[in-house]
Amino acid sequence: MTYESRITVRGYELDSFGHVNNAVFLNYCEEAQWQILRKKNLYDYFFRNSLILVVAGVEIRYIKEARVFDELVVRTRLKREAPYLVFHHVIRHATTDEIIARARIKTVLVDGERTPHDVPDSFVE
Amino acid sequence: MTYESRITVRGYELDSFGHVNNAVFLNYCEEAQWQILRKKNLYDYFFRNSLILVVAGVEIRYIKEARVFDELVVRTRLKREAPYLVFHHVIRHATTDEIIARARIKTVLVDGERTPHDVPDSFVE
Amino acid sequence: MTYESRITVRGYELDSFGHVNNAVFLNYCEEAQWQILRKKNLYDYFFRNSLILVVAGVEIRYIKEARVFDELVVRTRLKREAPYLVFHHVIRHATTDEIIARARIKTVLVDGERTPHDVPDSFVE
Amino acid sequence: MTYESRITVRGYELDSFGHVNNAVFLNYCEEAQWQILRKKNLYDYFFRNSLILVVAGVEIRYIKEARVFDELVVRTRLKREAPYLVFHHVIRHATTDEIIARARIKTVLVDGERTPHDVPDSFVE
Numbered sequence: 074m075t076y077e078s079r080i081t082v083r084g085y086e087l088d089s090f091g092h093v094n095n096a097v098f099l100n101y102c103e104e105a106q107w108q109i110l111r112k113k114n115l116y117d118y119f120f121r122n123s124l125i126l127v128v129a130g131v132e133i134r135y136i137k138e139a140r141v142f143d144e145l146v147v148r149t150r151l152k153r154e155a156p157y158l159v160f161h162h163v164i165r166h167a168t169t170d171e172i173i174a175r176a177r178i179k180t181v182l183v184d185g186e187r188t189p190h191d192v193p194d195s196f197v198e
Numbered sequence: 199m200t201y202e203s204r205i206t207v208r209g210y211e212l213d214s215f216g217h218v219n220n221a222v223f224l225n226y227c228e229e230a231q232w233q234i235l236r237k238k239n240l241y242d243y244f245f246r247n248s249l250i251l252v253v254a255g256v257e258i259r260y261i262k263e264a265r266v267f268d269e270l271v272v273r274t275r276l277k278r279e280a281p282y283l284v285f286h287h288v289i290r291h292a293t294t295d296e297i298i299a300r301a302r303i304k305t306v307l308v309d310g311e312r313t314p315h316d317v318p319d320s321f322v323e
Numbered sequence: 324m325t326y327e328s329r330i331t332v333r334g335y336e337l338d339s340f341g342h343v344n345n346a347v348f349l350n351y352c353e354e355a356q357w358q359i360l361r362k363k364n365l366y367d368y369f370f371r372n373s374l375i376l377v378v379a380g381v382e383i384r385y386i387k388e389a390r391v392f393d394e395l396v397v398r399t400r401l402k403r404e405a406p407y408l409v410f411h412h413v414i415r416h417a418t419t420d421e422i423i424a425r426a427r428i429k430t431v432l433v434d435g436e437r438t439p440h441d442v443p444d445s446f447v448e
Numbered sequence: 449m450t451y452e453s454r455i456t457v458r459g460y461e462l463d464s465f466g467h468v469n470n471a472v473f474l475n476y477c478e479e480a481q482w483q484i485l486r487k488k489n490l491y492d493y494f495f496r497n498s499l500i501l502v503v504a505g506v507e508i509r510y511i512k513e514a515r516v517f518d519e520l521v522v523r524t525r526l527k528r529e530a531p532y533l534v535f536h537h538v539i540r541h542a543t544t545d546e547i548i549a550r551a552r553i554k555t556v557l558v559d560g561e562r563t564p565h566d567v568p569d570s571f572v573e
Contacts, residue, residue, distance in 0.1 A: 346472070377510070
């Protein structure tokens, strides 16, 4: 299953080169992940069980620059690669459909003592 | 040659999980890169020639969490892998020497029209 | 005339206290200002004339905390108080209509040499 | 008593106008405040008692632009104006001593239920 979230580039997200700063794309990916947690009612489940989804690794390729007011579509697929939950994001320009960036975010669900926990099945199905 | 820069974690860099947010580590890497540009007097050279060093790709692994007031050491090696200039960063805790994160930032030097330019030899030697 | 823009709180905008960090509200105000520039076609006008709207002063009161996924409405009025252009923002919770913050952002339009320029009449009318 | 903290402008803190973004100065002020909490051993005290210092209001005037690599000195005085604890920051350029910005940050110490608490005397003396 593919999730979709939309993000419009904000003026303060540009750096001194006039384009979206590379680190900001990780914010966009994180936002897409929060949206998915929310749609699946996992945000409350995690909160009640003091679980957090921590990022263990990121691979991201920047293909085209994004600029102010650009509307972006983030399409996300989840894969369980135990003990990791991996988010595959493709960020496209909403109107031209050009790929802006591709990211692979490897996360692990942990409790307060940083012990890994199983990701609920409902999360990946 | 290895470059070294130091960064102390700031309170506002923590996210709601109480640790440094994953995207902030890309800020730390970028800061290390700016420091290297500066030491090599390349910042002025780039500025005068309207060249910018854009990030083409990032691979980063998060090994340990960083928390407020932690002092971090970023050790950086540069490699030319034409047409890319690649920064290899190892971020360690300054007192315990534990590795916090490892990153590989692939950059390319471009002009205003986004045409790739050769990186001056002095940059990599 | 009152402008309106909408912002949904993103997870990475929370700080370690679990609420939107105080500095992030200035990002929200700036975003509202960019939206207004855009609606009035002033972004292109400023860009072509190398003009930028710099912030000279801010007064902001934080009335209620904002949390992840909160939908906010930013209502903005502009006043010319020569040589300043002042944005008055009221940020409310979209569903409860509660006031989250009030801000007064004093800006001045300057060119590359930081000489103040008149704000086009069409901007304030 | 006046506290002093030092901050060097980082490249990623610049916005598309090539200067430090207005919201980033609130980060600098917050950082100065965390440093003061730390020097006074209040960070642990607050943490143990589940108290947080929330920002109730900000007034800031931007006097000169700050640019990449600028070294800044933040000098801070605290005043108790019950129920508020107010931080008065003056941010200067470290070498020229020029004033970059002046800020007044009004905070209130609250517990988990957002009930205001007295600020320990040792904090203001």
